Amino acid sequence: MFWTPGVHGIFSIPGLEIEGSNTRYFSIASIHDENTIKFATRIPEDCSQFKKHLAQLKEGDEIDMEGPYGEFNFQDDSTPVIMIAGGVGITPVRALFKELEKGNDRIVKLIYSTGGQHLFKDELSAVAAANDKIGIDFVGGREELAAKLEEYADEMKNEAYYFISGPPGMVRTVMNLLEDRYINEGRIIAESFIGYE
Ligand SMILES: Cc1cc2nc3c(=O)[nH]c(=O)nc-3n(C[C@H](O)[C@H](O)[C@H](O)COP(=O)(O)OP(=O)(O)OC[C@H]3O[C@@H](n4cnc5c(N)ncnc54)[C@H](O)[C@@H]3O)c2cc1C
Numbered sequence: 749m750f751w752t753p754g755v756h757g758i759f760s761i762p763g764l765e766i767e768g769s770n771t772r773y774f775s776i777a778s779i780h781d782e783n784t785i786k787f788a789t790r791i792p793e794d795c796s797q798f799k800k801h802l803a804q805l806k807e808g809d810e811i812d813m814e815g816p817y818g819e820f821n822f823q824d825d826s827t828p829v830i831m832i833a834g835g836v837g838i839t840p841v842r843a844l845f846k847e848l849e850k851g852n853d854r855i856v857k858l859i860y861s862t863g864g865q866h867l868f869k870d871e872l873s874a875v876a877a878a879n880d881k882i883g884i885d886f887v888g889g890r891e892e893l894a895a896k897l898e899e900y901a902d903e904m905k906n907e908a909y910y911f912i913s914g915p916p917g918m919v920r921t922v923m924n925l926l927e928d929r930y931i932n933e934g935r936i937i938a939e940s941f942i943g944y945e
Pocket residue numbers: 756768769771772773774775776787788789790795796797798799836839840939940941942943944
């Protein structure tokens with residue numbers, strides 16, 4: 749199968765019968781060239797039945813994927829891009845960074861905010877280190893995120909595209925921040941991880 753960076757699939761475990769929905773959306777964190785479909789998720793101790801079963805899968809077990817779907821992808825090769833990822837919302841961004849690794853001439857700024865571990869930190873940092881147009885701010889919370897975003901939005905204004913990925917609450921907060929900075933809706937591309945708070 750073929751997929752473009754930034755898409756997601758709808759995953760289900762064959763034969764799994766649980767209360768509620770037995771499918772989950774996961775963004776594909778890998779690109780087609782890697783020849784592997786990679787996704788990442790948060791599995792807390794007190795997790796859903798779906799994730800309990802997901803965590804128990806062993807190498808060789810099967811999982812179904814419907815899709816790919818979505819359009820969380822670059823619009824062109826030159827317009828600057830400001831990416832804002834919250835927590836596990838980094839997954840489609842990892843795919844976009846793998847694409848940038850193949851060649852990039854645009855300015856790219858990533859603000860990656862999480863209260864926990866910065867997933868894919870080494871891989872993302874390696875892509876940024878190899879291209880002086882790419883910069884990453886690893887931040888620890890919403891205030892730090894807001895400060896960085898305001899700085900970049902004031903500098904780039906409507907000359908950049910703004911990619912937002914993360915839990916719905918975080919996506920809404922960032923959209924409001926951009927609205928306050930007079931960034932046009934058409935400049936904002938958002939992936940809201942419905943299912944998280
Ligand atoms: C486009 C998109 C991309 C996403 N990418 C990722 C990703 O890369 N990594 C990641 O961890 N999460 C991702 N999510 C969220 C993911 O699908 C799950 O909702 C989330 O991980 C929480 O699942 P859970 O089993 O822990 O929560 P639960 O507690 O089981 O679910 C929380 C609530 O959401 C509802 N819900 C969850 N999934 C569905 C569904 N498919 N259909 C209907 N209702 C549902 C549940 O019924 C419950 O009310 C994505 C969501 C979307 C929409």
